[in-house]
Amino acid sequence: MNQPTRILTLALLLLQLMDSIDAKMSIISTKLDIKVGDEILLLCKAGAEGDITWQKDGEDIDDEEIVNKLDEASSKLVIKKATMQDAGRYTCHCDFDSGHKDDAQIQLFVYDGPSFGSTKTYHEFLEGTDGLVPCLVTGQPQVDVQWFKNQQEISNVGGHMRKQSDNTLRIEKVKREDAGTYVCRAQIRGRPSIFMELSVSVVVNAPPTVRLREEVKKVLAGPETNVSLLCLVDGLPQPNITWTMPVQFNPSRHHFNSDSSQLTIQSVVREDFGEYVCTATNKIAESSATIMLHVFEAPEVFVSAEQQRVLVGEAVSVSCNVTGHPHPELHWLNKQNGQTLSSTSGRVRVVDNVLMIDEVVPSDGGLYSCMAISSSGNASRDVAVYSK
Ligand SMILES: *[C@@H]1O[C@H](CO)[C@@H](O)[C@H](O)[C@H]1NC(C)=O
Numbered sequence: 373m374n375q376p377t378r379i380l381t382l383a384l385l386l387l388q389l390m391d392s393i394d395a396k397m398s399i400i401s402t403k404l405d406i407k408v409g410d411e412i413l414l415l416c417k418a419g420a421e422g423d424i425t426w427q428k429d430g431e432d433i434d435d436e437e438i439v440n441k442l443d444e445a446s447s448k449l450v451i452k453k454a455t456m457q458d459a460g461r462y463t464c465h466c467d468f469d470s471g472h473k474d475d476a477q478i479q480l481f482v483y484d485g486p487s488f489g490s491t492k493t494y495h496e497f498l499e500g501t502d503g504l505v506p507c508l509v510t511g512q513p514q515v516d517v518q519w520f521k522n523q524q525e526i527s528n529v530g531g532h533m534r535k536q537s538d539n540t541l542r543i544e545k546v547k548r549e550d551a552g553t554y555v556c557r558a559q560i561r562g563r564p565s566i567f568m569e570l571s572v573s574v575v576v577n578a579p580p581t582v583r584l585r586e587e588v589k590k591v592l593a594g595p596e597t598n599v600s601l602l603c604l605v606d607g608l609p610q611p612n613i614t615w616t617m618p619v620q621f622n623p624s625r626h627h628f629n630s631d632s633s634q635l636t637i638q639s640v641v642r643e644d645f646g647e648y649v650c651t652a653t654n655k656i657a658e659s660s661a662t663i664m665l666h667v668f669e670a671p672e673v674f675v676s677a678e679q680q681r682v683l684v685g686e687a688v689s690v691s692c693n694v695t696g697h698p699h700p701e702l703h704w705l706n707k708q709n710g711q712t713l714s715s716t717s718g719r720v721r722v723v724d725n726v727l728m729i730d731e732v733v734p735s736d737g738g739l740y741s742c743m744a745i746s747s748s749g750n751a752s753r754d755v756a757v758y759s760k
């Protein structure tokens with residue numbers, strides 16, 4: 373290569389280098405993902421003087437409200453309110469004064485939403501039924517929906533919950549532990565940073581149920597006897613408990629625990645017997661159970677006299693009565709010979725619980741006993757007959 377050729381080659385190279393520096397075109401945009409309604413602002417810097425034109429997806433843009441020449445080497449494109457149709461490839465083309473041509477390109481993504489419209493944020497379901505929790509999302513170009521509970525995505529495999537094709541969360545046979553806050557997360561497809569979340573509360577209801585530890589309760593009346601009736605209640609919301617009793621409520625003898633599930637009766641008396649009904653009520657339904665309280669009474673014996681002093685030949689008459697529940701059998705006993713006096717006629721007899729002895733003889737003297745016998749116990753009272 374001779375000297376002049378070498379110089380020419382060098383000059384050409386330099387020119388090419390300068391040209392390529394000149395042609396360093398760029399489009400500057402504040403963002404590439406634009407929400408519908410927001411402003412689009414593109415700035416094209418040609419780097420050297422020339423004639424700048426804009427194209428969108430290969431079509432010329434010559435609307436002067438949109439494209440504006442800033443100076444000989446730059447131009448801007450402004451769209452005040454972006455619409456979905458503004459998405460696409462924008463090209464800034466420059467015919468440089470040097471005769472060279474070049475362009476720069478940028479791809480703009482336009483999206484709308486996502487938004488949840490009139491999605492309900494509170495649901496109540498009855499335990500055991502199927503619950504549907506819709507998430508009514510809108511958004512463009514496309515929205516992907518995920519459901520979360522406790523920061524965990526609800527998987528469509530396994531478990532009893534799944535997202536339907538319409539984005540509704542379906543809970544099969546709702547359980548109590550399904551209550552809580554769910555999050556519907558809507559994301560513009562392909563744009564992980566563009567999303568919205570909506571919290572939806574789920575409340576689970578269950579009708580009241582009542583369980584008793586014992587349906588029949590038996591106690592012996594007495595000042596020392598306290599009896600507790602227990603009603604085990606379940607339901608959601610927590611049911612209220614009320615009691616109906618066979619006797620008038622008496623605050624000095626009837627006590628309830630804090631949730632009224634237990635009724636305590638102090639110093640039980642015979643009159644307390646009967647049906648105690650506990651009723652559990654919540655807004656779903658009510659349910660009751662009945663406890664039968666049997667109150668037994670220990671027998672007691674009353675005699676009209678504990679000592680009888682009579683002269684031989686006179687008559688003796690002692691009446692006896694017994695109380696208790698069940699009502700006791702009454703027997704008169706001659707304690708000298710241990711015999712029960714059952715005759716209703718004769719000289720020594722028992723008539724209507726009255727012991728009668730006609731024309732007393734000396735051997736009639738001694739101890740007699742009026743006895744009360746029942747399943748609640750026995751009692752007796754002695755009567756001493758003295759004859760002379
Ligand atoms: C019955 O209840 C009263 C009051 O709470 C108590 O003082 C008493 O000791 C109780 N009696 C029995 C036998 O538990």
Ligand SMILES: *[C@@H]1O[C@H](CO)[C@@H](O)[C@H](O)[C@H]1NC(C)=O
Pocket residue numbers: 612653654655
């Ligand atoms: C339960 O009791 C509370 C307090 O007395 C009352 O405010 C509520 O309305 C009751 N609920 C039902 C279902 O009866």
Ligand SMILES: *[C@@H]1O[C@H](CO)[C@@H](O)[C@H](O)[C@H]1NC(C)=O
Pocket residue numbers: 674691692693
């Ligand atoms: C039974 O006992 C009560 C109490 O002591 C008495 O008032 C009543 O008269 C007695 N009745 C008979 C039949 O003895």
Ligand SMILES: *[C@@H]1O[C@H](CO)[C@@H](O)[C@H](O)[C@H]1NC(C)=O
Pocket residue numbers: 745746749750
């Ligand atoms: C009560 O008396 C009956 C009959 O005499 C007797 O069989 C029973 O064992 C007695 N019961 C008690 C608790 O003393």
